[in-house]
Amino acid sequence: MKRIRRDHKVRNFHQAKWDEPVIFELHRQGERGVIPPATEAGITAEVGDGIGSIPSSMKRKSAPALPEIGQAKVLRHYLRLSQETLGSDLNVEIGQGTCTMKYIPRINEMLIRTPHLMELHPLQEADSVQGMLEIFYKLDLAMREISGMDAFSFQPSSGTQALLAMASIVRAYHDSRGEGDQRDEIITTIFSHPSQAATAAVKGYKIITLHPDEDGFPDIEKLKSVISERTAGFVVANPEDTGIYNHRIREFTDIVHEAGGVCFYDQANANGLLGITRAKEAGFDMCFFNLHKTFAAPHMCGGPATGALGVSEELKRFLPGPLVDYDGSRYVLKSQTADSIGKVRSFHGVAQTVLRSYAWILSLGPDGLKQVAEIAVLNNNYLYHKILQIRGASAPYIKGRRLEQVRYSWKQLTDETGVTTEDITRRMCDFGLHYWTSHHPYIVKQPFTLEPTESYSKEDLDEYIHALEHISHEAYTQPEIVRSAPHNSTVHRNDESSLDDPKQWCITWRAYLKKTQLV
Incomplete structure (x- = not known):
């Protein structure tokens, strides 16, 4: 079929197409990208071969099944993939609605690549990482000002993990009051992110979903009809995915509080709210921000990310720890309290993401x-x-x-x-x-x-x-x-008919080989 002439205002675009195989298919036995030098004799004499002291139970029985590829081939592979990819560095990326794709200042990317940060290790003593701990601490203070909350943890490594942490805090709060078994319902809305209902369900809660009224706002009359002594909490995004801001949100949180529930706020996308409205004044007890959205850190294909989790003073004791504090002379990692929900990931947070967001906030100011x-x-x-x-x-x-x-x-x-x-x-x-x-x-x-x-x-x-x-x-x-x-x-x-059939999923190369009976 003959196509009509494109309007000159529409970009004449043609993307590179390489039909590039997955990297495991490029494997050739014996190819090497880097050949490390042999250990010097003096080092071997001092510490041995570096392997003999490892307990046998910790040693692999066989080498990992990694692809063996020459350096030039690796370079070509990833450059070709990059040419087949669209993103905010290449196009007007306003189309990933709900994910806040924005320009990432390149000076912040340079900051995170300095040896001072790249060589840090999460198991270092606090005295040796005072600079990074100071950044965690000061970003916490900034987030408190932006949200009205009283303390932040940067441990969650995604928005969904922050939602799971908030649902866990709701559970811990009601358990501490002897109402954990009674309060078994979480209320959310249909236009909020699906992770809100999913994470609450993981914690064992029954999910009640509010649908919109004729104007697109969550139905407040429906909320009144489902609120009860079984209500554990209310979780919502505002604005929701429609972009409609619920100007009556304080009425919603007041209703939930009167029934004894906890209100927590999905602020993964707060790009239209900064300096204008805060979670505290809307009546929320907790909120989280995705630093990899509003606060100018990149998504990077789903990670590394940070769901900055903030809580009111009453809920501070339940936060995952450790938290960074300042004793007047040095920054310290305060251990979890006895009431803490426990860690939601191994270490404190993604330092590179925290640094990017801290630099972005400082560069802009209030x-x-x-x-x-x-x-x-x-x-x-x-x-x-x-x-x-x-x-x-x-x-x-x-x-x-x-x-x-x-x-x-x-x-x-x-x-x-x-x-x-x-x-x-x-x-x-x-x-x-x-x-x-x-x-x-x-x-x-x-x-x-x-x-x-x-x-x-x-x-x-x-x-x-x-x-x-x-x-x-x-x-x-x-x-x-x-x-x-x-x-x-x-x-x-793509044929999407298999998306609802886990038997046809191949999440890894090894799973693909098994399911296609190639091994």
Whole structure:
């Protein structure tokens, strides 16, 4: 089918495509990237061969099954993969809604690569890492000011792990009051992150989910009907994934507190709130921030990350430890209290992520942080206004201003053309862009979720808008172009029928070999 001429405002993009194998398939017996030198005779005489003193129970019976590859081949492999990848360094990355993709200051990347940080070890004595402990301590103070909470732990290594820690604190709090068995219900909302319900369920709680009222706010009347002496807590994101800010949130937390429950706040995405509203004034007892979202540390394919967990004074004794404190002359690691939920990961936190966020906060200051929120909200509402003018696009629920993101819908376009949001996902890749649909289940039909953040200019937003306009025009005039996409990208049209069947999953290379009966 002949394609229409692209509008000059849409980028002419064609991605490198290498058909690159996984690294284990590049293995060749005997190839080496680095050959380490033999141990010097003087060292051997002093400490032996370095192996003989290891207990036999700790020695491998055979060498690990790692690929043997020459240096040049390794370099080519990873450079080719990088050319097949889109990301915030390469494109206008406003399409990963709910994940706050923004520009990461390169000076902060240089900071974390200094030998002073790279050579630290988590088992060093506190006296030898005073500088890093000072950064942990001062970031804690900054987070207290931003949120209104009274203490922070940086031990959780993700937002989901922070949610699990908060659910654990809810459990520990009620157990300490003798109400642990009675209070067995956690209330959340359908547009909050699925990890909220999942982590509470892991802790044994029954999950009660509030659906939206006709304007898209969590239904407060439904909350009143389900609150009881069995309520352990209420966990919510605000704004939720629709971008609608619940201006009555204090009424929700007051209702839960009156029933004896604990209120905890998912602030993984706080980009539209900095310097404007705080968890404390909204009535929350706990909150967490994803440093790898709002606070300008990269996602890095899911890690290393940090879910900064803050609590009120009443819940401080339950925090995972150790916590960093200052005794007037030095920084110390305070051991966990007897009431602590225990560690949620082995060590204190991801130092590189903490340093990046600390440097970002210091560089901006209070006024700069507030300006981040103001520009993010401005960018989002400009995008919102423009997208609602595109044929086939809508934004369900309340009309008017949204906060830092919006969950849009192509339902009209799908009904009129048969083109789905998944089709448009693949077609966007042909223009060097990316967008995300939604968490499941799709409460908003044919969804797509955009979050522009403060990093992008009007020109950046216009490029993204023009691409959506162009694809909408294609859907109504030559829909097969969209349905058969991608044409210029490495993205495949995957068969997703196996996603709900764990028997067909292959998480590792070894699992793949076993399941394909190659070993």
